[in-house]
Structures are given as structure tokens and as C-alpha cells.
Amino acid sequence: MTTLPKRYDPKTEEPRWQAFWQAQGVYHFDVDDATRPVYSIDTPPPTVSGHLHLGHVYSYSHADFMARFWRMNGYNVFYPMGYDDNGLPTERLVEKWEGIRAVEVGREAFIERCLAVSAQAERDYQALWQRLGLSIDWRYTYRTIDAESRRISQLSFLDLYRKGLAYRKEAPAIWCPECQTAIAQAELNDLDRASTFYTLAFAVEDGGVLEIATTRPELLPACVAIFVHPDDARYTGLVGKQVRVPYFDQWVPILTDPGADPEKGTGAVMCCTFGDTADVAWWYKHNLPLRVALDRAGRMTDLAGAFAGLSSREARRQIVAALAERGLLLGQSPLAQSVRVHERCDTPVEYIVTPQWFVRVLDFKDELLASGAQVRWHPDHMETRFREWVENLNWDWCISRQRYYGVTFPVWYCDVCGAVILADEDELPVDPTTHAPSHPCACGSMSFTPETDVMDTWATSSLSPQIAGQWLTNPLLYAKVYPFSLRPQAHEIIRTWAFYTIVKSYHHFGATPWTDAGISGWGLAPEGTGKISKSRGGGPMPPMEMLEQYSADAVRYWTSSTGFGKDSIISEEKIQIGAKLITKLWNVARFAERFRTGGAARAESSAAKTMPPSSISSSADAGGAASPRLSPADRWILARTQRLIRRVTDLFRDYDYAAAKSEIETFFWRDLADNYLEMAKLRLYNEDAGAAFTVDHVLLAMLKLSAPFLPHVTEAIYQALFAERDDAVSIHVSQWPQPDARFEDADAEAFGETLVEIATAARRYKSERGLSLGAELPPLYLATRDVVRAEQCRAAAQDLVSVTRAQRIEVADGLEGTGIMLLDGEIQVALG
Numbered sequence: 049m050t051t052l053p054k055r056y057d058p059k060t061e062e063p064r065w066q067a068f069w070q071a072q073g074v075y076h077f078d079v080d081d082a083t084r085p086v087y088s089i090d091t092p093p094p095t096v097s098g099h100l101h102l103g104h105v106y107s108y109s110h111a112d113f114m115a116r117f118w119r120m121n122g123y124n125v126f127y128p129m130g131y132d133d134n135g136l137p138t139e140r141l142v143e144k145w146e147g148i149r150a151v152e153v154g155r156e157a158f159i160e161r162c163l164a165v166s167a168q169a170e171r172d173y174q175a176l177w178q179r180l181g182l183s184i185d186w187r188y189t190y191r192t193i194d195a196e197s198r199r200i201s202q203l204s205f206l207d208l209y210r211k212g213l214a215y216r217k218e219a220p221a222i223w224c225p226e227c228q229t230a231i232a233q234a235e236l237n238d239l240d241r242a243s244t245f246y247t248l249a250f251a252v253e254d255g256g257v258l259e260i261a262t263t264r265p266e267l268l269p270a271c272v273a274i275f276v277h278p279d280d281a282r283y284t285g286l287v288g289k290q291v292r293v294p295y296f297d298q299w300v301p302i303l304t305d306p307g308a309d310p311e312k313g314t315g316a317v318m319c320c321t322f323g324d325t326a327d328v329a330w331w332y333k334h335n336l337p338l339r340v341a342l343d344r345a346g347r348m349t350d351l352a353g354a355f356a357g358l359s360s361r362e363a364r365r366q367i368v369a370a371l372a373e374r375g376l377l378l379g380q381s382p383l384a385q386s387v388r389v390h391e392r393c394d395t396p397v398e399y400i401v402t403p404q405w406f407v408r409v410l411d412f413k414d415e416l417l418a419s420g421a422q423v424r425w426h427p428d429h430m431e432t433r434f435r436e437w438v439e440n441l442n443w444d445w446c447i448s449r450q451r452y453y454g455v456t457f458p459v460w461y462c463d464v465c466g467a468v469i470l471a472d473e474d475e476l477p478v479d480p481t482t483h484a485p486s487h488p489c490a491c492g493s494m495s496f497t498p499e500t501d502v503m504d505t506w507a508t509s510s511l512s513p514q515i516a517g518q519w520l521t522n523p524l525l526y527a528k529v530y531p532f533s534l535r536p537q538a539h540e541i542i543r544t545w546a547f548y549t550i551v552k553s554y555h556h557f558g559a560t561p562w563t564d565a566g567i568s569g570w571g572l573a574p575e576g577t578g579k580i581s582k583s584r585g586g587g588p589m590p591p592m593e594m595l596e597q598y599s600a601d602a603v604r605y606w607t608s609s610t611g612f613g614k615d616s617i618i619s620e621e622k623i624q625i626g627a628k629l630i631t632k633l634w635n636v637a638r639f640a641e642r643f644r645t646g647g648a649a650r651a652e653s654s655a656a657k658t659m660p661p662s663s664i665s666s667s668a669d670a671g672g673a674a675s676p677r678l679s680p681a682d683r684w685i686l687a688r689t690q691r692l693i694r695r696v697t698d699l700f701r702d703y704d705y706a707a708a709k710s711e712i713e714t715f716f717w718r719d720l721a722d723n724y725l726e727m728a729k730l731r732l733y734n735e736d737a738g739a740a741f742t743v744d745h746v747l748l749a750m751l752k753l754s755a756p757f758l759p760h761v762t763e764a765i766y767q768a769l770f771a772e773r774d775d776a777v778s779i780h781v782s783q784w785p786q787p788d789a790r791f792e793d794a795d796a797e798a799f800g801e802t803l804v805e806i807a808t809a810a811r812r813y814k815s816e817r818g819l820s821l822g823a824e825l826p827p828l829y830l831a832t833r834d835v836v837r838a839e840q841c842r843a844a845a846q847d848l849v850s851v852t853r854a855q856r857i858e859v860a861d862g863l864e865g866t867g868i869m870l871l872d873g874e875i876q877v878a879l880g
Contacts, residue, residue, distance in 0.1 A: 051768045052641055056634040058599030062760040066178055074778045075119075075183040077126040079525050087123040088529035089115055090513050090562055091184075092537050092545070093130030093192060095505070096166045097137035100176055102618050103571030105591045109607035110568050111536035112182045113705040116756035118533075119183070120784040126529045128188035128516045131173065133166035134197075135454040135505025136227060140392060141165060142453075150452040155481075162453040166193065176592055181600045181759045183780065190515050192508045193455070197515050198477035201508040202458045204552060205447075206470055208407060213555050214447070216468070218403040220321075220328045221446055222388075225346025225360075226395035229450040230404050232504060233443045234544040236388045236397065243385035245313060246368060247378040250274070250291040253299070258291050259378055261313030263385060265371065266363040267320035269296045269351045270341035275330060276316050278304040283316060293318075294376040295367065296353070303334060322399035324388075325442060342398055344450075360398075405448040405457065405501070409551055413438055419550050422560045423535075426703040427613040430539060430567040437543045445551065447507045454502030460485050464493035510548035513561050535562040539569060539613065566703055569615035588618060601758040602626035608757045611706035629713065630761050633754070636721055637765040640747050643732050643740045644769065676738035680840055681727040681847040684800020686791035688719050689746050693785045696753050705756070712753050720746060723804050727847035748774070749785045799840050803848065806830070810852035821853075828854035 069075060078084075089111055094104065111127075119125040142162050143149055150158035170191070177184060190197060208214035221230040243263050250258040260274065271293045276283040283302070290299045300318075307326055308317055319330045321338050330336065341351050348355045348363045355363045371377040387396045409416065417438050425431040448457070456479050458471035469485050471478045480498035488494045508515075517526040531553075537545055546565065553561040574588055588594070595603055598620075605626025610616040678686070692715050699708040724746070731739040748770050755762040759780060766779035776782035806828075814823055828848065830841045838859045841848070845857040 052634070052638045052765065054638070056630065056761060056764065058601065058630070058760065059596065061764050062179075062181070062600050065760050065763045066181060068763075069183070069778065069780070070186075072777050074780055075125070075127065075185050077185050077188065078124055079522075079528065081124050084122055084124040086126060086528050087115070087118040087534070088126040088517075088532040089128070090516065090532040090535045090549075091127065091129055093132040093190070093509060093512060094173055095137045096131055096133040096169045096173075097141050100173055100591060101571070102588075102591050102594060105176075105180060105594075105603060106571035106607045106616060106618075107536075107538055107568035108177065108182065109180065109604055110566060110612060110705065111534065112180075113608060113756045114534060114536075114566065114700070114703065115183050116759065116780055117700045117705075117784070119780060120752065120755065120782060122783070124528075125183075126188070127184050128190070129174070129177065129182075129184045129186065130190045130192065130512060130516060131166070131170045132192045132505060132509045133170065134191075134193040134508060135502065136229065136392060136449060136451055137505065138162050138166055139451055139453050140227070141169075155452045159453050163193070166191070176595075179592060179595050179600060181604065183759070188516060192505070192515070193453075195477055196518075196521065197508055197511075198455045200511050200514050200520060201455045201503060202471070202476045202478070203473060203520070204511055204514075204556065205457060205503070205507070206473065207556060209468075209470065211555070213408045214405060215408070216403060216405050218401060220331070220399045221402050221404045222443070223344065223398045223400040223402070224390040224393065224395055225342075225344070225398055226393045227390060227451075228344050230400075230402060230446050230448060231390055231397070232446045232506070232544075233441065234437075234445075234506075234547065235391050237391045237394075238386045239389045239394060239396070240384065240386050243383045243387075245381050245383045246371075247314065247380065248294050248371060249376045249378050250294060250318075252286065253290040253292075258286065258302070258316060259314045260316045260318055262318060263383065264320070264323050264360075264364070265367050266348065266352075266355075266360050267323050267341055268293055268318075268367065269298075269348075269353070269355075270320040270322075270339040271296075271298070271300055271318045272321055272336045272339055273300050273319040273330065273334065274302045274316055275305045275308040275319055276302065277306065277308045277310045280308070280310045280315050282310075295371055295374065298339075305330060305333070321401075324399065328399055338401060340401065342400065344400060344402075346398060402450075404446050406444040406446055407507075407551065407555075409445050410441060410443070412551075412554065413441065415554060416547075416550060419554050419560045423550075423562060424564045426564060426566045427611070430542065430565070430613060433539065433542050434546060437547060445504075445548065447504045448501040449504055451502055454505065455508050456480060456502055457499040459499040460496035461499070462489040462491060462493050463495040463497055465489060465491040467491065469496060506544050506548045509545060510552045512545075512549065513553070530561075531559060532562040534564050534566055536566045536568065539567045542567065564703065566612045569610065569613055572615050572617045574618055574620075588620060594623070598623045598627050599630065599760070601630050601760050604757055604759075605629060605709075608705055608709045611704055614706075629716070630758060632721060633716070633750075633758070633761060634765070636725065637747060637751075637769065639725070640743045641769060643735070643743065676736075676741040678738045678742065679728075679731065679736075679847055680796065680799055680844040681724060681803060682738050682742040683791070683793055683796035684803065685719060685724040685746055686742055686788075687793040687797045688715065688800065689749050690787040690789075690792045691797070693749060693753065693787045697784070700756075708753075709757050712750070712757075716750060716754075718804075720750065723807055723851065726807070726851040727803065727844075728850065730846055730850040752779060752782065752785050755779050799837070799844075802837070802840075803844055803851075806848060807851045810854070823853060825852055825854040827856045827858060828852055830857065830859050832859070 091111060094100065115125050115127045139162060142165050145165060146161055148161065205214060222233065224231055245261045245263060246265050247259055247261045250260055252258055274291055286302050287304055289302050291302060292299055319327050321331055322328050339351060341349055342360060343349050346360055348358050350356050352363060355366055358366065368377060389396050417435060420431060420434045458476060458478050458480065460469040460480050462469060467489055469489055472486055475486060481500060485496055513530055513532050517529045519526045549561050553559050602623050606619055606622045609622060692711060695711050696708045728739040751762045751766055763779050774782050810825060811821060814821060832838050841859045848857045
């Protein structure tokens with residue numbers, strides 16, 4: 049009687065094994081273990097900004113494949129989980145789900161709702177990760193809003209400030225009118241849209257008109273200068289003169305700068321404070337006046353006169369109409385334009401002068417590039433993205449946000465002298481809006497204004513190695529896991545999470561935070577329309593429904609089909625193929641199990657482990673114990689298995705899990721299921737010890753190699769057939785297969801391919817004649833002029849009868865006889 053049921057039911061089996069892993073502590077990191085090497089993963093804490101989708105299932109699986117591989121290779125794996133639940137993304141989620149804003153309910157009530165919504169979302173996230181089968185050690189879970197994370201983040205700020213690496217400055221900042229906060233350069237995306245070039249008439253002081261084309265006539269009240277290229281002969285006589293801004297009538301100078309593009313528009317461009325980064329650069333370089341036409345909400349200020357209070361879009365429409373009415377609009381033409389937008393809401397950004405906190409990065413480009421070069425990027429071209437981002441930085445990192453829910457700055461300002469007052473380290477974490485400094489200002493004042501801004505969420509999540517590694521509270525743990533072994537993450541946040549983590553590690557510790565970075569691509573909607581997201585949705589169905597419908601292992605089969613750095617369309621068809629593979633693996637295990645009765649397989653395996661190589665094909669080992677005689681087919685599949693083990697291991701070590709999975713799958717279907725098992729069936733039914741031993745050896749190796757991808761079904765089979773003998777509580781902490789030199793045999797592999805060719809020819813013969821694969825064939829004559837091959841064929845006769853269903857196999861000296869003849873691989877038919 050078998051112990052494996054006839055059908056594998058993932059709906060019951062997968063939760064069963066997930067509960068087993070948790071109860072047994074299979075994935076626990078042992079901080080006191082001083083013997084095993086450590087493999088630590090800086091797991092990406094998902095941003096609490098909406099529902100997780102299949103794109104997350106895709107990318108988060110990739111780190112799990114690596115964690116499982118290294119754990120089975122004897123590493124003490126540290127695999128924590130975090131949640132990035134502070135800052136603007138979570139605020140936006142609460143505004144969307146709860147329909148409230150902080151200005152309506154007050155800061156304290158809004159923060160309470162943010163905490164509640166985050167906690168519920170994180171419970172949902174954990175349920176999904178556990179259902180997917182991620183091998184997380186849930187004892188090491190953190191929130192970026194929890195007290196310890198806030199303490200570490202605030203301590204980081206204090207350290208940066210004391211080193212002169214954090215500074216506050218009133219300056220043009222990238223501003224989102226929708227979110228009403230400053231943002232960093234890394235939070236910008238490019239959005240292509242249709243726009244209009246408006247050609248306007250600027251009156252020159254001594255007569256004449258200067259034509260200037262602009263896409264933003266609403267910024268005319270903020271115009272402070274006109275720029276032309278110094279080599280543009282069209283304007284040589286106008287440089288230094290004044291022109292009058294149409295409708296708003298202020299006079300501004302015509303200046304030269306190499307940044308003016310003679311090929312764009314009319315070649316003369318207005319500088320407004322501020323329309324883009326070029327305006328900011330010119331304002332600094334030429335010491336221009338400041339005219340503010342847009343406020344923090346993206347509405348026109350009093351400087352716009354009759355247009356004050358209008359949104360920029362409505363102001364543009366009305367100003368264009370007013371210009372046309374006065375004859376100052378000389379023409380307009382359509383334009384394809386790329387604008388910078390905030391990645392969170394796709395709102396075009398503005399540039400507004402506000403006081404902000406910055407971290408210095410522009411002065412450290414070379415050092416940051418060198419730190420990034422020490423990381424092994426997978427795939428390696430992702431380093432180019434990092435390098436290009438650093439090389440093209442134009443701004444220091446703005447870390448302050450004019451929002452409510454996040455990590456506060458441990459800072460007050462003296463009301464008398466304006467000095468910055470820092471919190472003491474033993475006060476952290478501290479909220480300056482509810483607590484006063486513990487000491488007076490150096491000037492003696494005890495009157496302070498708290499900093500009300502909060503930190504950019506990346507200012508905290510960039511410290512994920514320190515937070516996950518419990519830097520301040522568990523020095524033994526931190527010393528073991530830092531620098532981390534792997535940073536898994538998506539490619540679009542190289543410019544944020546990867547870059548900022550490298551910045552913090554360099555500024556604080558002078559170290560690189562990880563040795564390897566595995567960069568995942570996107571999970572794309574089935575129609576290939578692009579990335580799906582938590583806020584925008586997408587995908588064929590919610591991930592939990594997909595897992596329940598097809599199983600976690602089947603979904604993981606899809607997620608493992610594409611390697612690091614590559615996007616993957618969410619494919620139900622591929623998931624269904626995974627489900628078929630799981631069923632086939634289960635059926636192969638059930639088939640193999642019937643030949644393990646009476647502990648024969650265990651005895652055979654034990655004997656094979658002790659016998660010398662020379663005795664493998666004999667009837668007894670050196671000590672007289674029975675040991676299996678191996679057929680050519682046995683030798684072939686055993687040799688192929690050793691090659692597979694080497695190949696898959698090498699691919700995993702190179703972080704190419706997708707190629708590893710492909711190799712395993714090809715071996716399973718072509719070599720094991722379709723050919724070897726069909727060759728060995730007759731001998732198995734005849735209780736041949738060599739065939740039983742071979743199936744046992746190959747199946748165990750196959751299960752272990754597949755375990756990182758299909759953790760549930762492999763565990764179920766392992767527990768039923770191998771756990772007791774293998775002496776491991778779980779397949780996932782058992783020893784990774786090692787190549788066995790006794791079975792590495794190039795000649796056996798080569799002849800095995802001959803056997804496959806014969807089997808393939810027989811199948812083709814049946815197919816061409818409309819015969820079923822199980823149909824009996826006439827005698828099969830094998831003709832070869834190779835004496836060695838002839839002897840090998842005679843030795844493999846029983847296996848060839850089994851796989852071809854031929855009445856008999858004869859190795860022919862010529863072409864006489866009635867039946868099917870193979871002459872060195874070419875089939876010839878002689879049917880009587």
C-alpha cells in the first residue's frame with residue numbers, strides 16, 4: 049500500500065506544509081550558530097500603498113529561490129520581512145481608501161488612521177507571502193514606522209548633520225502641487241503628452257518685436273530674463289537690451305547662455321522662476337530676481353493679477369485668450385512634449401522656493417560610483433543603470449516632506465537666535481511637535497519652534513540593513529548579517545532604494561551594504577500593456593485567487609521562468625503548465641513508491657553508498673552485501689543526474705535560477721519521465737534492484753533540485769518517501785545534492801542518447817502509422833558496425849523492449865529479417 053494518495057490536492061497540502069514549516073521552525077535563523085556561513089537577505093519592505101498584485105508575487109519569489117538554495121547548501125539563512133509603512137505613499141492610500149485628509153480631521157487623527165490602515169494592509173500582505181510559500185523567518189519582521197525604525201532613522205539624521213552631510217536650505221525644490229510636498233529627483237518620471245508652442249510678442253525697448261515660443265504662458269508673470277545662445281547671430285544686436293513681457297508688462301533683460309538652444313522654438317527662451325531645472329540653473333548662475341507666480345497648491349499668486357487663484361491649466365487657457373485679444377499671440381503649433389511628473393500621482397511638478405533638508409550626494413559621486421562597483425549586480429548591466437543615475441545627478445537628496453505621517457526630524461529652532469537644536473540620542477525616537485528639547489539653546493532661550501516636516505520614506509527604508517539587522521539592539525545579529533549577502537529589488541527603484549542605501553552605508557559606515565544585488569523585472573498585464581501597480585491595479589485576477597485556483601507551486605513555476613532583470617507577462621497558460629508538471633511529478637513519485645516495499649529501496653541505497661565504484665555492476669560488493677547491477681539505461685540516467693546537479697548548482701551560484709529551472713524541467717520530462725522510466729518499467733515490475741536503486745537516487749535528487757521552485761509538492765513527496773532515511777526534518781533543510789563521481793560517466797551518457805534516439809525512432813514509426821504509443825511492435829533489429837555499441841545494445845535489450853514495446857530486440861549483423869531495422873540511427877522498415 050502506498051503512502052502517497054492517488055491525487056495531490058494543493059488546496060489542502062500547501063497550507064498543511066506551510067503550517068508544518070512554521071511549527072518546526074524550518075526557516076529560523078540561528079544567531080548563536082558559529083559554524084555555518086551566513087547568507088543574509090535585505091528583503092524589500094513592500095510599500096503600504098495599496099493591494100499587492102501578481103507583479104509582487106513575481107518579484108518576491110525570486111529572492112525566495114535563492115534563500116532556499118543557500119539554506120539547502122548548509123548556510124544559516126537570515127531572511128526577514130519588513131513593511132515600508134511611513135510617509136507619502138501610505139498617506140495617499142488613506143486619503144483614497146478612507147476619503148479623508150489631514151487638513152480635514154487634524155494631524156493626530158489622520159496619523160491614527162494611517163497606523164490602522166497600515167496594520168490591516170500588512171496582515172493581508174503577510175497572508176499572501178505565507179500562502180505563496182516564502183521561506184521568511186517571521187520572527188524578524190519590522191515596520192518602518194515602528195519605534196526602533198524611527199530611532200535608527202533619527203539617529204542617522206543626527207549623524208549626518210554632525211558630519212556636515214545634512215543641511216537645511218531655502219532654495220528651489222521639486223514640488224508636487226497635488227501632494228503639496230517637496231520631492232527628490234529620484235521620484236520623477238517622464239510623461240509624454242501633446243502640448244502647444246505659443247509664439248508671443250515681446251516688445252523691445254527701442255522698438256521692434258522679439259518673438260518667443262513657450263509652452264507655459266501662465267508663467268509670464270514670473271519671467272525675469274530672456275536667454276539666447278551667445279553664437280546665435282540673429283540676436284547679436286539685441287543682447288543687453290530690455291524687453292517688455294506681454295500683458296504683464298515687466299521689463300526683463302536679454303542675456304546669453306550656452307544652455308539656450310538655437311534650434312528650439314525661435315531660439316530665444318524666457319527664464320521664469322521657475323518652470324524647469326534650466327530656469328533654476330540660470331537663476332543661480334546669473335543672480336536673477338525671484339518672482340513667484342505659483343503657490344504650493346499649483347495656483348496662481350497675486351503676481352498674476354486678474355488670474356490669481358486659478359489653477360495653472362485654467363490660467364494658461366485664460367492668459368492665451370487675453371494675449372490673443374491684445375494681438376500678442378503670434379501663432380501656435382502642436383508639440384509632442386515630455387514633462388517631469390511625480391511618480392506617485394503623475395502630476396507635473398513645479399519648482400518652488402521653500403526651506404528643505406538635504407543630504408549631500410553631489411560632492412560624493414566618485415565615492416558612490418566606487419561603492420556601487422563593489423556590488424555584483426544580477427544581471428550585470430543593471431550596474432550601468434546605477435552608474436548613469438549617479439553620473440547624471442543634478443540635485444542633492446531632498447529628504448524633507450511637508451506631510452504628516454512619517455518619521456519626524458529630531459529638530460527644533462530657537463525662537464531667539466534661530467539655531468538648530470538637536471534631540472539627545474537617548475531621547476530617540478522623539479516627536480518635536482509634542483515634546484520640547486531637554487536643554488536650553490546656547491543663547492539661553494527656552495522658546496522653540498518644532499520642525500513639522502517629516503522625512504522622505506526613503507530616508508528610513510534606505511536603512512533597511514540596519515533596521516532588519518537590529519543594529520542598535522542586537523550587535524551579535526548585526527555583526528553576522530551586515531554587510532548583507534543579497535539585496536533583491538525591482539529595477540525601477542535602483543535610483544531610489546538601491547542608491548539611497550548605498551549613500552547611507554557610505555556616509556555612516558564607509559561600507560557597501562551588500563555583496564550581490566538581484567534586480568527583478570516587472571510582472572506585466574497579460575495584454576502586455578505595461579507594469580501593474582498597487583495604486584493603478586491590473587492583472588488577470590488578485591494574487592490570492594490565482595494561488596487558490598492553480599496552487600502556489602504552479603504560480604511559482606511561472607515566476608521562476610524568467611530570470612533577474614527581465615519582465616514577464618502574467619501567463620495563466622504557463623501557470624497551467626506548472627500545474628501539469630506538479631501532477632506529473634506526483635505521479636512519478638507514486639509510481640516509484642510501489643517499488644520501495646519492504647524497505648528494499650533503503651537497503652539498495654545504503655549498499656550503493658558503501659560499495660566501491662568497481663562493484664556497481666557486479667552482483668556483490670567487497671563485503672559481500674547485495675548491491676544492484678546497473679543496466680546501460682541506469683548508468684545513463686545516473687550520469688545525466690550528476691551532470692544536472694553540477695549544472696543547476698553552478699547556475700544557482702550565478703543567480704540564474706530561471707536557467708536552473710529550465711534544465712531541471714527538461715531533464716524531468718525528456719530524460720526521466722519520457723525515456724528512462726519507460727525503459728526501466730519491465731525491470732521494475734520484475735523487482736530489479738538496479739532499476740529500483742536508480743529510480744530512488746534520481747527521484748531524490750530531482751526533488752531536492754526542484755525544492756526551491758516547488759516547495760510544497762516536493763516536501764509532501766520527501767516526507768512520505770525519504771525524510772526518515774535522509775534524517776532531515778524537512779527537504780528544505782536537507783543537504784543539497786552533490787555530484788557522485790561513481791556515476792559520472794561520459795560514455796554512459798553518450799550511449800544513453802543512442803537509446804533515446806532508438807526510442808524516438810520507434811515512437812515516430814508508430815506516429816506515422818497511426819499507432820498508439822503503447823502498441824506492440826514487430827521485432828526491432830539494430831544493425832551497427834560498431835562492435836562496442838553492439839554489445840551495449842545487447843545489454844540494453846530489455847530496456848529497449850520496455851520503451852519501444854517491440855516483440856524482441858536483436859542486434860543484427862546485416863539487414864536480413866522481418867521487422868524494424870535501425871542502421872546506425874537510420875530507420876529502415878522490412879515488414880513481412
